[in-house]
Structure formats: C-alpha cells, structure tokens
Amino acid sequence: MSNPVLTSLPYEPSALSDPPIATRRPILPPEPVIFGRSPMMQVVRQNLEKIKGNNVPVLIQGESGTGKEVIAAFLHHRSPWSDGPLVKVSCPAIPSTLLESELFGYEKGAFTGAYATKPGRVEMAHRGTLFLDEIGDLDLGLQAKLLQLLQNGQFSRIGSQRDKTVDVRVVCATNRELGREITRGTFRQDLYYRINVVSVHLPPLRQRREDIAALVNHFLEAYSSKLTCEVRPISTSLMRLFEAYEWPGNIRQLENLVRRYVILGSEESISDELLAQPEPGCDQEVIIGEEPVSLKKIAQQASLASERRAILKALQVHQWNRKRAARSLSISYRALLYKMRQAGLPARNGNGKSEQHKQSPGRRNE
Numbered sequence: 166m167s168n169p170v171l172t173s174l175p176y177e178p179s180a181l182s183d184p185p186i187a188t189r190r191p192i193l194p195p196e197p198v199i200f201g202r203s204p205m206m207q208v209v210r211q212n213l214e215k216i217k218g219n220n221v222p223v224l225i226q227g228e229s230g231t232g233k234e235v236i237a238a239f240l241h242h243r244s245p246w247s248d249g250p251l252v253k254v255s256c257p258a259i260p261s262t263l264l265e266s267e268l269f270g271y272e273k274g275a276f277t278g279a280y281a282t283k284p285g286r287v288e289m290a291h292r293g294t295l296f297l298d299e300i301g302d303l304d305l306g307l308q309a310k311l312l313q314l315l316q317n318g319q320f321s322r323i324g325s326q327r328d329k330t331v332d333v334r335v336v337c338a339t340n341r342e343l344g345r346e347i348t349r350g351t352f353r354q355d356l357y358y359r360i361n362v363v364s365v366h367l368p369p370l371r372q373r374r375e376d377i378a379a380l381v382n383h384f385l386e387a388y389s390s391k392l393t394c395e396v397r398p399i400s401t402s403l404m405r406l407f408e409a410y411e412w413p414g415n416i417r418q419l420e421n422l423v424r425r426y427v428i429l430g431s432e433e434s435i436s437d438e439l440l441a442q443p444e445p446g447c448d449q450e451v452i453i454g455e456e457p458v459s460l461k462k463i464a465q466q467a468s469l470a471s472e473r474r475a476i477l478k479a480l481q482v483h484q485w486n487r488k489r490a491a492r493s494l495s496i497s498y499r500a501l502l503y504k505m506r507q508a509g510l511p512a513r514n515g516n517g518k519s520e521q522h523k524q525s526p527g528r529r530n531e
Contacts, residue, residue, distance in 0.1 A: 172430055193238055198383045201376025205214045205368040209236070217243040222315060222360045224300075225338040227367030230415030233338040234298060236367065249293025252286050257302040264420050265307055266323055273325025287320055300360065301341035308353045314360040317353065325362055370412040370419065375469040377408050380416060384423035392426050400486050403432045409477060409510045440478050443447060473508040476501070482509075 194201065200206045215242060216223060234253070241251045259267055270285030287295060297303070304309065314320045315335060319328040337360045346352035370377065381399055389396050398408075401430045412418055422435050479490040491501040 185268055193242065194383055199232070199239060199380055200236060201373060201379055203368070203373035203376050205378065206373055207435070209365055209367065210362070212427070213240055213243065216240075216363050218245055220246075221336050221362045222334075222367060223336045223362045223363045225336065225365045225367065227340065227357040228369050229340045230417035231367040231369060232369060232416050232527075233340075235293070235298070236365065237296045237336045237338060241296075241334075242338060244334065246293050250290055251294045251296060252290040253298060254286055256296045257495040258301050261304045262306070264303075265310070268307065269310060269320050272322050272324035272419065275322070278323060279324070282322075285322065287331060287333065288329065289312065291331045294334045294336055296434065297335065297337045299341075300337040301339040301343055301346055305351070305353065308356045312353065312356045313360060315356075345395055370415045371410075374408050377419070378404060381407060381420060381423055384420050388424050388427040392427055394430075396427050396430055399423075399426070400432060402481065403436055405485055406439055406477065406481060436481060439496055440474065470509065472504060473510070475512065476508060477502060486526075 175200065192345065202208045213236070223237075223240065225236055227233055229317075237253075238251060241247060241473050256264065266283070267286065268287055270283050270284050270288060271279050273282045273464075274277055298310075310320060314331075314333075317330075321328050342350055343357050343361075347354045369488075381404065385396065385399065388394070407419070422438075440450075458506055467518060475494065476490070479493050480487070483489040484492065487501055487505075488498050491498045494501065498525065
C-alpha cells in the first residue's frame, strides 16, 4: 500500500518507497508549493498550461529529486484525460527481462509460466496517461516497441500476432542527458524525437532558493499531521542555512531532513550535517588528459568552497549576526557582505524578507 503522505509531497519517490508500477491517484500539493515564486518554475507552469490539452508526448527533464513525478501528475490532472488512469512505470526498478511483459502484456502460453492472458500497463493506461519514469534506462529492444506505440498507438502482446490500439498520452521523465546517450548508442535517436515533442526542464533546488521556505513549511505540516507530532516551527537560523545549502539531492533531500526534524525535534543534527558536508564538486577527481587543466582555477574553486563553509559556520554560531561573524573571521563587515554575495549566501530571513534587525536610536543595522 502506498504511503498517503508521500504521494502528496513534491518529490520523486525512490524505488524503495514507491512501487515500480503504480496506478494510484496521488493527492497533489497546492500549486503555490509545486511552483513557488521562482521565475524558472513560473515558466514551467506557463508551459504546462499551454500543453495540458494536447495529446502530444512530453519529456520532463531534471536532476534526481526535482519533482518530475509530481509535474507528470499535475499535467495529467489538468488534461482532458484526467478521468482516466495515471499509470506510472519506473523503468530502472524492473529487470529488462520482465519489463516488456509488464508494459505490453502477454498471451496465455507465450512463455513458461504464462498460464493466463495478462494485459500490460499500456492497456491499463487506455484513455489516460502512461508515465515512463527514467526512460533513459529502457533497453534498445523495448525502445523499438515504444516507438511503434508513439507512431500509431499500436502494440502487440508477447505471443500475439495481432496489434492492439490504445488512446494514451505518454509522458516520459529522465535525469540523463539523452543526447549523450544517443552518441553512446544506448538510446535511439528516432525515439528521442518522438518523446521530445514538448520538453519541460525542472531546475535544481539550488536555482530556486526563494521556494525553499514554502517547501519546508509544506513538509513540516504534512509530516506533523501524519506522525501526530507537535513540533516547533523551523527557526530563522536553520531556514537561512536551508536557503544557503546547495542541495545535491534537491527536494527529496530537503524532505528527508524535515521529516527527521519532525521525528527527533532537534535542529542541531540537521545544521551540523549541512555544515559538515562538502560543497558539491570541491573534492571531485581531477582528470588529466589531452586537454589542458587550469591548476589556478582548481585552487580558486577549492578556496571559495572552503571560505563558504567557514562563513556559514560563523553565521550559524552567531545566529546570523553578520558583524559578530565578521569579527570572528577577522575580516571587515563590508568584506563579509561581499564574500556572502560571492558565495551566493542569502542576506535575508527565512520568510524571504530583507534582514532588518531592531536597533536603538543612533545604532546602525548589523
């Protein structure tokens, strides 16, 4: 049985928490939570409004954890096929030897153990939406059968000599660069053109920091209700830390941290973990080949990453009092503000407003 809270949250469930094949009707979060306030997500919203009524294949692209499944569900529920089923198939979660029979079904006696005819997920999605998650993991043989389905809406069950016709909208998602997979020979170019009639790109969470507070509050409310826990609101200090973090795991990682906070009720373990984790890319292996490598650039990137972590730690220790943080780092207040901007650190409260401290007469803001 699927988890009622997880189906309501804007993230991509993992293969461990979500069945590889699902026909459930998920409860979507409110639109302000899904799309937030960031300009990039507003473009996504506008594009979805334009394509929701057209039966054309849609390719949703983005890093793991950016919410591709939720966008697919939103598109289905806003489409003329919303009364039909939304059938999800997680391509990497099912062995390739079984995926063909799960997708297209089989006839009785088609192979050993086929004691009865079984319809596939393509048939189950008739007059609805078929969502193929991580389409880049589909093997070449199945890609050919999917291509036929997209061309004329026809397919055949395993062991059958007859084609069947379905009316189904196909939505695909991937975190891979399919152009690169085509070059490698692992993905068909003609299939790519078929599924990529309309492309929707979801930005990583680090590019939509203004939406983090709304996501945190949504997860906090959802898990507080599910786990029947009374929890304090996230402090301004931790919210600032959330907004400053790079989030390599995107929304899924944010959700897991908020869930931990609801269970444990402690901010310290979360803040310590975020401050302890290295910045993405700061310890990546340097590959020396025919192309020249800039040692100076590598050193600059490592230095900036170290500075960013030190500034974050100082701000956390001093509850984001920037003058005290500057003194503890032995730099001027003005230099700290410059380095915060350079590192992409927010100079605002968790509610998105500019930081304004109460001050005595004649005393400047810190």
